[in-house]
Amino acid sequence: MPVAVPIHQTDSTVYWSEKMNEFEPAIIAFVCNWCTFTAADLAGTSRLVYPPNIRLIRVMCTGMVDPKYVIKAFLEGADAVLISGCHPGDCHYINGNLKARRRVKLLKEILPRFGFDEKRLRLTWIGASEGVDFARTVKELVEEIKAIGPGEARGQMVL
Numbered sequence: 001m002p003v004a005v006p007i008h009q010t011d012s013t014v015y016w017s018e019k020m021n022e023f024e025p026a027i028i029a030f031v032c033n034w035c036t037f038t039a040a041d042l043a044g045t046s047r048l049v050y051p052p053n054i055r056l057i058r059v060m061c062t063g064m065v066d067p068k069y070v071i072k073a074f075l076e077g078a079d080a081v082l083i084s085g086c087h088p089g090d091c092h093y094i095n096g097n098l099k100a101r102r103r104v105k106l107l108k109e110i111l112p113r114f115g116f117d118e119k120r121l122r123l124t125w126i127g128a129s130e131g132v133d134f135a136r137t138v139k140e141l142v143e144e145i146k147a148i149g150p151g152e153a154r155g156q157m158v159l
Contacts, residue, residue: 025079025145027054027138030065032085034092035128042131050135051142054082061085062123063096067107070121071114079151080120080141084134087125097125115152120145 031037037058043050059065062085073081083100091097101123108118122141126134 023146023150025053025142025150026077027080027082027141027145028073028078029054029056029082029084030059030062030069031056031082032062032097033058033060035086035090036084036124036126036134038128039126039130039134042129043135044131046131048131048135050138053142054138061091061093061096062100063091063093063098065100065103067103067110070107071111074111074114074116074120074151075153077151077154077156079154080122080145082122082124082137082141084124084126084137087127090127117148117152119148120151 029036031040037056040056062083065083070081070083083104085097085100086092088097088101104121104123107121111118111121124137126137
């Protein structure tokens with residue numbers, strides 16, 4: 001009978017596994033208050049099942065996500081970062097999601113210079129009524145990151 005062992009700990013959450021070498025990614029998600037956060041809430045209230053690997057950071061708009069926070073998440077050991085907001089044309093702040101799209105494009109060019117794979121950063125558009133899409137996106141991202149492996153900064157102290 002396998003023994004459950006802790007894989008890693010982030011804040012007060014410990015991921016447990018029955019296999020000692022099983023990797024569970026830690027994913028940071030910057031989500032729009034008006035759309036994706038509401039979709040995540042809908043997924044939860046609808047009792048949709050998705051991996052618990054994601055930590056949501058609610059921002060009023062994805063246009064307010066500064067690239068330095070994305071880089072900081074990677075440097076502090078995040079295996080992936082998801083930025084998700086309103087569909088283009090539906091932004092409550094007119095063009096915030098378009099700003100986010102431009103910033104993510106630049107980040108994908110810059111991340112390899114820091115030694116991070118650009119596949120670890122994802123931008124999605126998930127509306128408030130798309131709880132099923134939110135759950136599916138999280139599942140797909142977790143599986144993709146499991147296939148890639150742990151982040152480059154995991155377990156290292158970066159100052």
